[in-house]
Amino acid sequence: MLEIHYIVTGSDEEVKKYDKASDFLGAQYKEVPDLQDNYQVTKALLDGKEIELDDKTIGGLFNYLNK
Numbered sequence: 001m002l003e004i005h006y007i008v009t010g011s012d013e014e015v016k017k018y019d020k021a022s023d024f025l026g027a028q029y030k031e032v033p034d035l036q037d038n039y040q041v042t043k044a045l046l047d048g049k050e051i052e053l054d055d056k057t058i059g060g061l062f063n064y065l066n067k
Contacts, residue, residue, distance in 0.1 A: 002065075005043040006035065006058065013042055021046060021065045028062050037062070 002018040016035060018024040027034040037059035044051040044061055053060050 001045075001047060003043075003045040004035070004041060004058075004061065006039045006041050008036075008039055025062065025066055028058075 002021045002024050004016045004018075004024070005013055006016070007013050018027070024034075035058045037057060039058045041053060041056045041058060041061055044053065046065075051061070051064065053064055055061075055063065
């Protein structure tokens with residue numbers, strides 16, 4: 001399971017969950033993606049383990065998982 005904690009500018013932290021990382025990647029490829037690339041990621045967990053991101057944005061998470 002992929003759990004993404006993120007902040008949209010000027011709002012509270014939100015959480016989005018996907019059964020698999022590939023579900024997140026597929027959702028980001030859509031014409032209107034689930035999450036905007038510039039949203040700030042506060043924490044991302046893959047199968048319960050935190051992912052260390054150099055680029056702490058949705059775009060950075062996408063690039064990390066798309067390797």
